[in-house]
Amino acid sequence: MNSGITRRVTLMAAGVTAAASLTTTGPLAAPAAAAPEPLRNDELKEALRRAQARHRRLRTGRPSANGWQMQKAVDADGDIVTTSVAGTGLTVPLRTGDTEAVLTHVIRRFHYEVDALGTDGEPNPLEGWVAPSAVRDSRRPESNQASGTAVVIRPGSYPPGVRDGFTEGQRLVVRDILADTEGVVRWGGDDRRPYEGLFYLAVPPGDARLTRVAAKIRAWNEVPGAGAGVVPDVTEPARRRRAARYR
Numbered sequence: 001m002n003s004g005i006t007r008r009v010t011l012m013a014a015g016v017t018a019a020a021s022l023t024t025t026g027p028l029a030a031p032a033a034a035a036p037e038p039l040r041n042d043e044l045k046e047a048l049r050r051a052q053a054r055h056r057r058l059r060t061g062r063p064s065a066n067g068w069q070m071q072k073a074v075d076a077d078g079d080i081v082t083t084s085v086a087g088t089g090l091t092v093p094l095r096t097g098d099t100e101a102v103l104t105h106v107i108r109r110f111h112y113e114v115d116a117l118g119t120d121g122e123p124n125p126l127e128g129w130v131a132p133s134a135v136r137d138s139r140r141p142e143s144n145q146a147s148g149t150a151v152v153i154r155p156g157s158y159p160p161g162v163r164d165g166f167t168e169g170q171r172l173v174v175r176d177i178l179a180d181t182e183g184v185v186r187w188g189g190d191d192r193r194p195y196e197g198l199f200y201l202a203v204p205p206g207d208a209r210l211t212r213v214a215a216k217i218r219a220w221n222e223v224p225g226a227g228a229g230v231v232p233d234v235t236e237p238a239r240r241r242r243a244a245r246y247r
Contacts, residue, residue, distance in 0.1 A: 005020065015224040017221070019097045022029045036088070037183045040088055049188065050105040050135065056146070058128075059072050059109065062132065062138060063143040064135070064138060064140070064143040064145075064146055064147040064153070065138060065139055065140060065141050065144055065146050065203060066141075066147070066149060066200060066203070067145065067150070067204035067205060068147035068149045068203050068204070069073065069134075069147055069205075070132040070135070070138075070143075070146040070147045071115060071129075071147065071148065072131065073131075074093040074129050074140075074148075075080075075093070075216045079095050079148060080093055080094065080095055080096075080099075080129045080148040081093065081096050082099075082119055083096075083100050083104060083106050083128075084106050084175050085108060085126070086104070086108065086109055087111070087112070087182070087228070087235060088107065088111045088117055088118060088219075089118060090106065090107075090111075090117060090118050090125060090126055092104075092107070092127070092151060093128040093129035093148065094128045094129065094149075094151065095129075095147065095148030095149055095193075095246070097214075098140055098210050098211055098213075098214035099149050099201060099210070099214075101214040101217050102181055102184060102185060102201070102210065102213055102214050102217060103128075103149075103150075103151050103185070103199065103201075103219055105177075105180065105181070105217045105228055106151070106177055106180075106181070106185055106199050107126065107151060107153065109173070109177045109228045110153055110173075110174075110177065110182070110227035111241065112228060112231060113173045113231055113234075114166070114170050114173050114174065115170070117153065117154070123161075124154075124155060124156065125153070125154055126151060126152070126153060126163055126218040127129055127145070127152040127155045127247060128145065128151050128152075129146065130145045130147045130149070131146065131189065134146070140158070140185070140193075140201075141188055141191055141198060141200055142188075142195060142198055144201065145200075148196060149200055149201040150200035150201070151199055151200075152197045153197045153199070154197050154201075155197055157197065158195070158196040158198075159195075159197075160188075160194070160195040160198075160199030161193055161194065161195075162194065162196070163189065163194045163196065165189075165197075166189075166196060172235065172240075172243075173234050174187060174189070175212060175240075175243035175244075175246075175247065176232065176234040176235075176239055176242075176243050177243045178243065178244040178246050178247075179239070179245070179246050180213075180217070181213050181244065181246075182200065182212075182213050183246045184203050184207075184209050184210050184213045185199055185200065185201060185202060185203065185207070186200055186201075186202035188200070190231075221227065
């Protein structure tokens with residue numbers, strides 16, 4: 001049987017080859033499409049120069065509180081883009097790459113385990129990037145939004161300066177989420193001036209911990225039974241000890 005299959009495959013391949021030969025060399029052959037002319041080196045250099053210039057125009061030269069540079073616009077060929085948060089039906093503007101991977105993990109676990117976001121037409125459940133002009137004090141953690149490295153969950157529900165917006169059970173989940181990030185993400189509820197809706201990067205640009213944690217989260221997303229959407233027992237002693245290390 002195997003040899004018959006092999007012969008049929010061989011005959012089919014021969015037929016396809018013959019047909020291709022007639023199509024490309026026979027009297028009815030369509031004229032071949034001209035190959036696009038490759039860009040010359042000077043054209044490539046000019047395209048790169050323009051892209052770099054656009055990127056520079058988006059920069060402010062001012063860092064947010066965590067050391068990442070603020071940017072002037074979203075979805076404008078810069079580092080800040082509107083990102084879909086899988087499983088929630090929501091989008092949020094964040095810095096692309098590792099920052100996006102880590103912060104969307106935080107949002108997804110919050111959505112699945114703390115309180116579902118965007119239900120019943122809830123307005124403005126997420127706030128990511130904001131314009132640098134909206135930043136009053138670049139030393140405050142919320143300034144990290146302007147660099148695309150922070151997200152505010154339900155900005156109207158957990159206002160700055162107010163503590164205890166979560167139940168004890170919800171706080172246990174938040175602690176467990178932070179432990180997933182190994183301290184790369186900080187919760188505004190732990191700040192001296194609490195902002196319980198705020199989650200932001202607590203590491204500077206180039207920090208290897210961010211790269212490592214982002215890779216771990218991406219790997220979880222590829223494995224059934226791991227990552228956001230799989231609700232763990234956050235009261236399990238080993239998980240609570242892990243969470244306590246990053247408090």
